[in-house]
Every structure is written in structure tokens, then in C-alpha cells.
Amino acid sequence: MGTAGGDRRRRRGPRTWLAALPLLAFTALCFGIPLGAIAFGAVTSTDATTGATRLTGEHLARSLQGPYLGSLTGSVQLSALTALTGGVLGVLIAQAVVTSRSTALRSAALTASGVLANFGGVPLAFAFIATVGISGVLTRLAGLTGLGWNLYSFTGLTVVYLYFLIPLMVLVIAPALDGLRPQWREAARSSGASGWQFWRHVGLPVLTPSLLGGFVLLFGTAFAAHATAAALVGGSVPLVTLKIADALSGNVLTGQENVALALGLDMILIAGLVMAVYLPLQRRSARWLR
Numbered sequence: 001m002g003t004a005g006g007d008r009r010r011r012r013g014p015r016t017w018l019a020a021l022p023l024l025a026f027t028a029l030c031f032g033i034p035l036g037a038i039a040f041g042a043v044t045s046t047d048a049t050t051g052a053t054r055l056t057g058e059h060l061a062r063s064l065q066g067p068y069l070g071s072l073t074g075s076v077q078l079s080a081l082t083a084l085t086g087g088v089l090g091v092l093i094a095q096a097v098v099t100s101r102s103t104a105l106r107s108a109a110l111t112a113s114g115v116l117a118n119f120g121g122v123p124l125a126f127a128f129i130a131t132v133g134i135s136g137v138l139t140r141l142a143g144l145t146g147l148g149w150n151l152y153s154f155t156g157l158t159v160v161y162l163y164f165l166i167p168l169m170v171l172v173i174a175p176a177l178d179g180l181r182p183q184w185r186e187a188a189r190s191s192g193a194s195g196w197q198f199w200r201h202v203g204l205p206v207l208t209p210s211l212l213g214g215f216v217l218l219f220g221t222a223f224a225a226h227a228t229a230a231a232l233v234g235g236s237v238p239l240v241t242l243k244i245a246d247a248l249s250g251n252v253l254t255g256q257e258n259v260a261l262a263l264g265l266d267m268i269l270i271a272g273l274v275m276a277v278y279l280p281l282q283r284r285s286a287r288w289l290r
Contacts (some may be wrong), residue, residue, distance in 0.1 A: 035268065041261035063262035067238065072266055074238040075223055080160040080228065083218035087211065089162070090169025091177075096176040097170070111175065113167035122165050125231035152233050160228060165218050172217060176210035201266050202252045220271060240267060 042063075045056045097109045110265065132138050133151050135284035150156055180203060188198040204211075226241040235242060240263055 028036040038261050038264045040264040040267070041258050045258065059258040059262040060265070062259050063266055068240075068243055068259070068263060069244040071238040071240040072263070072270070074154075075240040076270065078161070078237075078239065079219045082158055082165055082222045083159075083215050086162050086165035086218050087169050087215050090166045091173050091211070091213070093166065094170045094174045094177055098174055103260050110171070113170040116167040117126040117171060120225070122231045124160065124163065125228050128156075128163075128232065142167035145272065152236055156231055156236050157229060157237055160232060161222050161225065165222060168221065169214050169218060173207070173210055176207055180206065212278050216274055221272060222265065223271065
């Protein structure tokens with residue numbers, strides 16, 4: 001029996017790889033080629049006179065100095081803060097929706113989350129400017145300026161990002177919360193466990209993979225966002241996506257295209273580092289789902 005099972009697995013192996021070839025080819029075409037072009041441009045320099053290309057670490061070194069390093073740090077801080085805040089608030093909202101007995105509330109909440117999670121860019125920036133900008137309707141009615149509110153700041157940008165990150169977390173975590181079986185809670189209650197003990201020893205370990213995945217998704221979404229920040233704060237808040245756009249368009253200095261590619265490579269490395277931290281934790285906590 002064991003030999004027959006092993007033979008079937010060995011025969012199934014090549015077929016599995018053949019079935020995955022279209023996906024691998026698509027991944028190589030859409031991700032591998034752009035990644036290779038970014039990496040090549042980040043570590044090479046072309047002489048304007050002779051056209052000769054040489055390897056150099058100048059662009060990568062410059063991307064980790066001065067205002068470029070500040071933009072990377074600002075993007076990481078903004079992404080981590082909004083991902084953590086949006087994740088916590090999204091989980092609380094999703095829990096309230098999932099435990100509600102109202103089908104209409106659940107349907108309305110999930111539908112609204114789907115719409116709001118995809119509402120971004122220039123329209124979102126305009127909506128906030130018209131509402132809570134310097135001359136916004138709510139700013140005048142509530143006197144937010146006197147309270148120290150400034151939409152065109154790090155704090156203001158954080159609030160704007162939470163507008164679409166919280167609904168995104170609701171969409172991500174709601175199915176996982178649905179997966180918590182009522183029998184587990186009843187068994188814990190029958191054993192004399194409190195609500196906190198249930199969440200500590202059962203609920204949170206089971207939800208950990210989804211929570212980590214949601215945090216990574218929110219971090220990546222905020223880290224790569226460009227249009228909203230560009231329309232809202234311009235260069236007043238240092239963000240790496242804005243620095244890349246400035247370097248590519250020559251708004252500040254000309255001939256900085258390779259530095260922009262180096263910044264893009266830095267972003268990829270940071271995203272890879274986040275995934276490298278997430279995947280081992282995900283495999284460890286996934287044992288609860290077996």
C-alpha cells in the first residue's frame with residue numbers, strides 16, 4: 001500500500017508541474033522581467049558620451065542617504081502605523097458584523113467595505129479636501145483648525161489611509177471569524193473558561209494566520225500607495241513613492257532615473273523582508289487549522 005501510494009505521488013509530480021507552467025510563465029512575464037529591469041537599472045550606470053554600461057553601487061548608496069532615506073523611513077512608519085491601526089479596528093468591526101444576527105446589517109457592512117476598500121486615489125483626496133480640508137465643510141462647522149487639525153500632514157494622511165484600509169481588513173478577516181466554530185466556544189464555556197481565556201488559547205491562535213496576512217496586505221497597500229498622497233500632501237510628507245515619481249520626472253534633479261530604480265529595489269527588499277517574517281509565523285500558527 002505504501003509503495004503504491006508513493007508511485008502515485010511520483011507519477012503525479014510531473015503532471016503537477018506541467019499544470020503549473022502557465023502560472024509560472026505568467027509570473028515570470030509580469031513580475032520577473034520588471035524586477036530584472038529594476039535591479040539592472042539600480043546597479044548599472046551608462047556613460048552619456050560612449051554609451052558604455054558599467055556596474056556601480058552608487059545609486060543604491062544614494063537611495064539610502066539624505067532625503068531618500070527619510071522617504072523610506074516615512075513610508076515604513078506610515079505603513080506600519082496604518083496597517084496596525086486599520087487591522088485592529090477592522091477586526092473589531094468585523095467581529096461586530098459577524099456576531100450580529102441581522103442579515104441586512106452583515107450584507108450592508110460587507111458591501112460597503114467592498115466599495116470603500118477600492119475607493120482611493122485622486123477622488124478620495126478630493127473628498128477629504130472638500131470635507132476636512134482647510135476650507136472644508138466639516139472643518140468650518142466643527143472648528144477643526146482651532147483644534148490643531150491639519151489634513152496636509154502625516155496625521156491627516158494616516159486618517160485618509162485608514163478610510164480604505166479598515167474596510168479592506170474587514171473583508172479579509174470576516175471569513176476567518178466565520179470559521180470559528182460555535183462548538184469551540186461552547187466547549188470552552190462548559191469547561192469553565194472565560195471569554196478572555198477562550199480568545200487567548202483558542203480564538204487568537206486560530207486567527208493568527210489571517211491576522212498576520214491582513215497586516216501584511218494592509219502594509220503593502222499603504223506602502224505602495226501613490227496617487228492619494230501625491231494629490232493630498234505633495235512633497236510635504238516624505239514618502240518613497242513620491243520620491244520615485246520626482247526622480248523619474250526630473251521635478252527636483254535631472255538624471256536621477258537610476259536612483260528611482262534603486263528606490264524601487266529598496267521597496268521590493270522591504271516588502272520581501274516583511275514576507276520573510278510573516279511566512280514562518282504563518283506556518284507555525286497554521287497548525288491550529290489542521
